[in-house]
Amino acid sequence: MSERMLKVNEALRKEIAFIIERDLKVADVLITVTGVDCAPDLKGAKIWVSIWPENKMGSAIERLRKSSGFIRGKLGKKIKLRQMPKLHFVIDDTEKYAAEIEKIISDL
Numbered sequence: 001m002s003e004r005m006l007k008v009n010e011a012l013r014k015e016i017a018f019i020i021e022r023d024l025k026v027a028d029v030l031i032t033v034t035g036v037d038c039a040p041d042l043k044g045a046k047i048w049v050s051i052w053p054e055n056k057m058g059s060a061i062e063r064l065r066k067s068s069g070f071i072r073g074k075l076g077k078k079i080k081l082r083q084m085p086k087l088h089f090v091i092d093d094t095e096k097y098a099a100e101i102e103k104i105i106s107d108l
Contacts, residue, residue, distance in 0.1 A: 002040075009036040009045075011079055016047060016087075019074045024067055029053070029060045034092045038085055045085040048092040057091065064089040 017033040020026075030052045038045040049064065051057045064071075068087040076084045 005038060005040060008042075008081070009038050012036045012038060012045060012047075012075065012085075015075055015078050016071060019071050020064070023074065024063070024071070026060050026063055029056045031060060031064070034094070042081055042083050042085050045087055047087055047089045049089055050092045050095060054096075061089055061091060 013033050013036040016036070020031050020033065032050040032052075033047060034050050035048040036045055037048070047064075049061070051060045068089065072084050072087055
């Protein structure tokens with residue numbers, strides 16, 4: 001991945017996290033933007049999010065997906081790109097997977 005794309009991904013990650021925290025009120029849910037993978041042509045971007053507690057994951061991810069146009073509009077005012085990518089929110093279950101592996105190892 002090019003240096004430019006790394007910078008774009010990091011700028012998008014920081015700004016999306018800020019927008020979710022400040023403008024998107026999701027009651028009793030902690031949403032962390034763990035990563036962004038933007039296509040080189042800037043047509044789309046996968047936004048990896050971690051959501052806690054897990055029992056509210058479905059409603060929180062649905063809220064993010066419905067708010068993607070709003071978030072995109074806010075991004076357009078903060079970050080200047082040729083075109084703002086379409087945002088596709090995806091659950092990042094790395095921590096859950098790591099905890100399962102750790103438990104298996106400790107049980108041995």
